[in-house]
Amino acid sequence: MARISLFDIVGPIMVGPSSSHTAGAVRLGLATRRILGEEVRKATIYLHGSFAATYWGHRTDVALIAGLLGMGMADERIPRALELAQDAGLEYSFHSANLGDVHPNSVEIKVQGDHGQLTVGGASIGGGRINLFNIDGFEAAVDGSYTVLMTKHRDEPGVIAEITRILAHHGINIAFLDVSRKMRGSEAMLLAETDDPIPSEVIEHVQRLPGVLMVRSLPCF
Amino acid sequence: MEITNAYGLLELCEKRGESLPQVVAEYEAFRANSSVETVRAEMTKTLEVMRASVNKGKEDRGEWAHIIKGYGHLFLEADTKGQLLGGKLFKKIILYSLSVGQYNASLGRIVACPTAGSCGVVPGALLPVAEELGSRDQEVVDALFVVGGIGIVSAAQGPISGAEGGCQAECGVASAMAAGAVVVHLAGGTPEQVFGAASLALQSHLGLVCDPLASLVEVPCVTRNATSAVSAVVAANMALAGIPAVIPYDETVVAMKIIGKALPESLRETSQGGLATTPTGKRIYSEMRSKHSL
Numbered sequence: 001m002a003r004i005s006l007f008d009i010v011g012p013i014m015v016g017p018s019s020s021h022t023a024g025a026v027r028l029g030l031a032t033r034r035i036l037g038e039e040v041r042k043a044t045i046y047l048h049g050s051f052a053a054t055y056w057g058h059r060t061d062v063a064l065i066a067g068l069l070g071m072g073m074a075d076e077r078i079p080r081a082l083e084l085a086q087d088a089g090l091e092y093s094f095h096s097a098n099l100g101d102v103h104p105n106s107v108e109i110k111v112q113g114d115h116g117q118l119t120v121g122g123a124s125i126g127g128g129r130i131n132l133f134n135i136d137g138f139e140a141a142v143d144g145s146y147t148v149l150m151t152k153h154r155d156e157p158g159v160i161a162e163i164t165r166i167l168a169h170h171g172i173n174i175a176f177l178d179v180s181r182k183m184r185g186s187e188a189m190l191l192a193e194t195d196d197p198i199p200s201e202v203i204e205h206v207q208r209l210p211g212v213l214m215v216r217s218l219p220c221f
Numbered sequence: 222m223e224i225t226n227a228y229g230l231l232e233l234c235e236k237r238g239e240s241l242p243q244v245v246a247e248y249e250a251f252r253a254n255s256s257v258e259t260v261r262a263e264m265t266k267t268l269e270v271m272r273a274s275v276n277k278g279k280e281d282r283g284e285w286a287h288i289i290k291g292y293g294h295l296f297l298e299a300d301t302k303g304q305l306l307g308g309k310l311f312k313k314i315i316l317y318s319l320s321v322g323q324y325n326a327s328l329g330r331i332v333a334c335p336t337a338g339s340c341g342v343v344p345g346a347l348l349p350v351a352e353e354l355g356s357r358d359q360e361v362v363d364a365l366f367v368v369g370g371i372g373i374v375s376a377a378q379g380p381i382s383g384a385e386g387g388c389q390a391e392c393g394v395a396s397a398m399a400a401g402a403v404v405v406h407l408a409g410g411t412p413e414q415v416f417g418a419a420s421l422a423l424q425s426h427l428g429l430v431c432d433p434l435a436s437l438v439e440v441p442c443v444t445r446n447a448t449s450a451v452s453a454v455v456a457a458n459m460a461l462a463g464i465p466a467v468i469p470y471d472e473t474v475v476a477m478k479i480i481g482k483a484l485p486e487s488l489r490e491t492s493q494g495g496l497a498t499t500p501t502g503k504r505i506y507s508e509m510r511s512k513h514s515l
Contacts, residue, residue, distance in 0.1 A: 016325030056513035
């Protein structure tokens, strides 16, 4: 068993009322925004299970928007998130949906920015902890406890080797590595959780690799 | 370096010849690959947030809360008018714990300790006692490390969420953390008394269910934070007087876990039983539900 973190017990510092339905929801929104890598212009949000049933009580909707605006779970502006979204030109809508056999506190967030778009499936699994289980149709398991390098690339020999070589060259150790694809030879995704932060030159370097379609880094959060 | 139970934690203190707060700080520094100075700075910041949540909670009128509106403020006003019973410390414990619970329900920034639903218990017991004893901030920070130590041994052996263990796992564990650490540590008890007080406090919460109205962290959560904070100090006083807990803290936590498993799901944070399904509970739920739907 992993050692229990002191500041998970005396903490986290968060805006109430619920660690799972408020703090976890802020983090899901924030993670989505960080993967998108730019300001969110439009968000379509599908709430599942307990999120759909009790969002209003714990302000899960407000919390998700706060995260999409870039706020963390201790940000005192969270209560004003809906009004700040209007000022920021973020258009949003909420819907109830059955996302299938997933955690009861799950959500699917479709976001658009000026340059790209993204769909994230995530769950708030208790105590403010989260799990991103789907990114743009690829299965994932990201909990924010590590820095993540994420790429979309063509499913062909050598691409992953080149990416890991660049990480190694910068002295970045990979703690966990996850690769998946939709179909042989089509688009694939790599998620590398690292022990070290990822500097911007690594991103630029990976971006230039032949076969890499998109690259993002998600600092631990 | 591991902390898995109270027995082991006390043994660790003895072996290292270090105080309980120091050992807990070193554990966290080891765990997070950080330094004791960084960990102490983080805990100092945590104390500041706790204090701010008391002060802001006193003024909060519950703009964002659904049912409870300005409980801390109501209490403060009644006290100012001399309408309340008991001494200064007693009333302050109730005021502080209510204020933090109210603030949490109003989308205020709090320290979950161990959970958001029980966030008023530790500051509600700790800060009034520290003020009463004139403790220095360093001592209050030390007390928070003891709070954390008790919390870690609880989480290592039992549930600390209402969904798993009922309210005994939230307000009960919070009360144990407050009783042991906060009060006995600040008042100069021995490490054994720390866990004696924790055990006495948890014993008084065994069997407590989690049955909140309309799935909100409001009724009965916020007023229960006040009773759990007061009972923390009751337990601490008994431990300081040499009254034994009889059952060691580790065994009390395991009993709490077994009781939690025996509780039906309807009484574990599902709002499917208890107060939530009383006629009034159901009426309040349907009134609120009708105002919100996707």
